[in-house]
Amino acid sequence: MSTSGPLPVLGVSTDEIVSSLRAMPPAQGATLTSAVHCVLDTVAVAIAAADEAVVQAVLRDALEEGGHSRSSVWGHAASLTPAQAARVNGTAAHALDFDDVSSLMEGHPSAPLLPAVLAMAESRGASGHQLLDAFVVGFEAEALVGRLVSPTHYADGFHSTATVGALGAAVGASRLLDLPHEAWLDALGIAASRAAGLKSMFGTMTKSLQVGAAAESGLRAALLAARGVDSDKDVLASSQGFRTTLSDESGVPERWGWRRSAVNDVLFKFHAACYLTHSAVEGARALAREGLSPTEVSSIVLLVPPGHLAVCNIESPRTPLEGKFSLRFTTAMALTGRTLGEEDFTSDNLGAPDVVSLMERTTVRARDTNTIRSSQVTVTLTDGTTRVVEVDVNRPTPEDELALREESLVAKFRSLVTPRLGAAATEELLLAVLDLPRSPDLTRLTQALTNAPAPPPTS
Template sequence: MKRLAADGAITRTLVDKVMVLRWQDGSPDLPLLIKQSLLDWLGVSIAAASDPPVLVLREELEEQGGHPQAFVFGSPKRLPTQQAALLNGTISHLLDYDDVNLTLPGHCTAPILAAVLALAEREGANGSEVMNAFLTGYETTCRIALLVAPGHYTRGFHATATIGSLGAAAACARLIGLDRAATARALGIAATRTAGLKAMFGTSCKALHAGAAAATGLFAATLARRGFDSREDALECAQGFAATHSSDFNSDAALRDPDAGYHLFNNLFKFHAACYETQAAMECGHRLRRAHGFLPEEIRAVRVRANSHCNEICNIEEPRTGMEMKFSLRATTALSLAGMETSRPAVFCDANAQSPALNAIRGKVAVELSPDLALTESEMEVQLHDGRDFGARQDCGIPMKDREEQGRRVAEKFHCLVDPVLGRSRSGQLASLVDRLEALPSASVIMGACM
């Protein structure tokens, strides 16, 4: 069989690089970012735990039964580890408010933490071990993304689902101490089960992608531990993951160490509860409205310029549901120009999707797509009936340099989401546990504090 590279060369080298990573070896920013990612993930998960799609999925999984091994958000009932990973991963991505990394592009954290924390409960892992597993999974995800970029994503695969499965597998392999060969087999098992279509954006299936990736990764690692066989070069072999999932194969990019040392340093947090490619437009809308104080009825026309690829990601012209609003540049622009708090998930609801007032604003928004702008960049021009004309430009693809300020904003978002569910005292206790994660003798106390 013809291979794209020498047998196991890519997979083996990648495994060698990621399985020795330790949060203790990086700068002080490294553990800080790991804990910020966990706090953000917990916040968006707790806030979504009672949404209707969650209830449907939870009912299905509880009916299947099994050993009560792991915590799930929003219920006192425990589930088997794979089912818990599936449910918690889905919950954490349901609001589409979880963090992103443009290397993917997509959501690294959701499938990795859903898998690792479910498995950590069963294995009795401590906080430091969870941190190293998360770091391993995150870096694996980004490296494999570079291997198949950009063709994988542009072909229509949702990388959170596909590559996220591989990152979750590596994370779980690290958590349970698999050797290099077993880790390579885990990646092979995960690679042959990956799936996820961008066509599902705007539906609950997008969130299910993250849950399925978590469950696939966990299953792959535990199956490999039992000795289940697989190819150990699944990433690069003929008819393997890269060959079937992309027209691109960039081994140098995948194996090159990132300039900052870790791909995690390019993690981006959301502060509006919608698709990341709509964030810049909403920032422009909020900024222009605050600066100039115009009312929605004063608006004559709005022009939004965004990257061409937004057409396949977030350009639903007439969203019918709150979920579809999250993937509509027109709808998210309308919300921001109406002065609505787009940091609150409840704003993205069916009632607002059908609101005559909001749809009147949306009808004035023209979207122009251009390859000249970055995927995370938008320009906005607002014309008023009195002849005034205002403009703004924003790029949300630049990580914050001030990690402490970023932590403050993530904590503020966490409390906004979690205080209404757990109360301020209990949410504060949970945040305190996250802050002491590396010292926790058992990571299970984190999930226990979510009840």
């Protein structure tokens, strides 16, 4: 069972929130397992993205910048300063848009958080359990801040993964540094002043770049607070602070004071596309499994929550990255039997006749309410009959299904990491992650993370 108990958050002041976060007991049980699963998934998607153009560019920039190297670059035989490593690894963790999801945060929690806390933990000689504990507390902060500013923050165009993620990274780093209460307040204020991220960047390399910047900002915020830099100590509630400036919300949010750690409600991606496409994808896959042939399809109607239209409704994607934010493209690929792994998001598939033909017959419509999170796929066949499937992928994993989830995550891990590291090194990294709760230090993990090709030249 989760052992966090009801969180004693009574209001919305930064002081109360920090008090509740600092009072969280050391992670254990299902909460610890969920944290391990997040680490497993995040390092896998980051290593798989090691050769992506944006990751290479950020890594070259950091190598050219130089500094006192103490933290590992995942998937590269290199090390950087903690802040640089957080920036590079955070960019990589989000580059494929294959990383985990939190509906409480309205974003991707681990991509900005884990790179910050792991870089800090490695440089400070922390244990595996200390790393996981800091991760859980940072995750909780992301969920709490996410609730404070939802739904208008995201709806107005802010990329919560980058904005809210910076504050979660600051909290996780503050936990590792064992900062006093006042310094936690300062770290949140510093991180809030640097938090940035725009949804207009979706479909571009800057979407992942701003997540790497969030990881770096959160780590730097904690370090600067430890050095005595002060800030607005009620940045989450003050006039012209984070909440009042970046959202239209007020009062006590929905789901405030949930009874278990937010990390237990994490959602994982098993398709390499925007998570908001996944309900429709699963609906299309269900129809394909039932024997529906694309040649039988006359038209397709996707009925989705209204917010999806501003996020993943690129009608005619021009690049594989844009394809990850196209309901038409991802649904068409699912109906044709493609698995939607990273290998399926290619220029060839963007122009494949069977995919293009289905996209041209697909219409995306918004539901008339935001309260229903599922997506409905309605296929009209050439004989006039219709097939309807409705799917909601936003269901957290019950504790009695954690072992099954781990099996799926291990399979995903191997498929992503093996091409980069090879089979033997992949298995060593897998064991190093799974053994984190019992690891006295992070040496085994960091060695396994860097058992990889040399970094690119800086020129």
